[in-house]
Amino acid sequence: MDLDLDERTTGFRDEVRAWLAEHVPRTPLASFDTAAGFEEHRAWEAKLADARLSVVSWPEEFGGRDRSLLEWVLFEEEYYAARAPGRVSQNGIFMLAPTLFSHGTDEQRHRILPAMARGEQIWAQAWSEPEAGSDIAALRSTARRTGGGWLLNGQKTWSSRASFADRAFGLFRSDPEARRHHGLTYVMVDLRADGVTVRPIPQLDGEPGFAELFFDNVFVPDRDVIGEPGEGWRVAMTTANNERGLSLRSPGRFLAAANALVREWRGAGEPAGTAERVADAWIGARAYQLYTFGTVSRLEAGGKLGPESSVNKLFWSRLDVDLHETALDLLGPEAEVSPEWTDGWLFSLAGPIYGGTDQIQRSTVAERLLGLPR
């Protein structure tokens, strides 16, 4: 067991650090949940891609660098430490792409991934429905067979980035006779297609970070189905584990925030009242980093990401909220006028809800890791 980095890895990390130091915008971009900010972030994705830093762990043929999972984790640490812009493309690169790598065809990968890596196509997720939140298998939107493809009907909601995104991916019921997890199909759909209506929904910060999607006989060609029709649940589980597990919340985010929190605490004269919580936030971020190193080592030794990803999500979602609450308590009356912390706080509040609520994750841990009865 060791935590040593070889020369190839440190060389890569140093390159990333130097590039970010030179290129990260001095003033933060506008929120990617505004029309203007969305395009600024899209341009940033292109800039990252020009340096071949947008998707470092992907194969080179799709715009990546064939870097290891460990190097991806280190990339993320550098990225957050440099306070680089949020990834407007995260739904695509962290959720859809792993699904395409596991279940897509060569044609799909070549058609979709390079454009995703450059930010030319930005993806929204389309999981939840008005009657299917935690109980995602209760979804009712349909995909009906038609010549050369499928016709989508129904409604999706809480669709992150959909207000301005180009395309979306999600599950639709293709076999009306089948129940629950059966008869679902994993579909990619153009949000500009005929029959799609996008209704932006403002989030807590007032910006339309998600949207409702209405589908009225929207045509989707066969080539935009991932995996076999009717097998969508199994296909989607790849994505779900990625969302809960390694990808959407890399340890870099928490380490950067925890280090910033310690600096704030020091700057405030090391108040005793918050010392315990500040220390716990830092310890939690370090624990999550090391836990991730362990997961990466396990995966690189041939292991798989299973229900442990629920442990992961339970931990970081709580850490993120606690860390930001601590910062706000530390700042006192300054807190409410400190967007560098309130933005992160508002963002953190979504963590225990999306990707399966923390209550669902606890049940998953209890049933699948501990073997308690359903």
Place this chain on the structure above:
Amino acid sequence: MKFLLSEEQDRFAASVDDLLANREVDSATRAWARGEHDEGRKLWRALAEIGVTALGVPERYDGLGASDLDLVVAFDRLGYHAVPGPWTDTVAVLPALLDDELLAGVAAGDTLASVAFGPHVPYALDADIADTRVAVDGTALHIFRPASRLSSVDGARRLFRIEPGERIGEADPGRAFELGALTTAAYLLGAGQWLLDASVGHAKQRRQYGKPIGGFQAVKHLLADVVTGLELAKPLVHAAALTLAPRDVSAAKVAAGRAAHLAARTGLQVHGAIGYTGEHPLGLRLTKVRALRSAWGTPAFHRARVLESV
């Protein structure tokens, strides 16, 4: 980077498990608390035979000169089975304080040590039966005599006030202290894991309202939080063994103490009244976890050390 225990370490842990699973450790612990040490000494010698007492001793004194991580692997299992006795003092701390041939006795399993380490470890564990008694005062080492016995919340922790005696030398006690805190963290982690396993086993068997209580979400969710705490404390303990840096040791001690404490409190709640009885083995761990949480540095001390070094 490969942040995984080696196969040898996994095998070593399994060999400690195999040895202890066949013995009445809890009975030895209860006897130990009454001041009857025979069963516990037998366990000590059995563990010495598979190398546990030799881990921290240099090869020149017939030890194994093993890594700090190997020590952690062993202490995790000692904690799991809640083996009584001055393990941290003897196997982890003493070899880092002394360069002396009496360590050969430690390696062989013949010598038990008791260490007082002011201000964090003011009372000496098992000082009445220890063959070697050392008090650390700054960089000075003294021998000491046990004075009055104190009653610990954990009956198996037989603690004594000390009467310092002759000065026997100087040492840089830094490494010894880190190893004391680190092996205590590892012991806590193991104890927490036992508490979780026992609670899960109980929740699967105990039926109320016509079904196993482990089928109720209120119980499931409590136990899921225990898993999360333990799983995220473990890598901190392993990393601290690799670096032995004060910051890392302190982070490990805080996290392992908290995770084990949650496992103990949750374990008691899941077991209900049976867990509150003196007959059930849960209590042996619950009180030990409470005591160890503040041994070798309180959570507040360790948190302060983390903040100093970030």
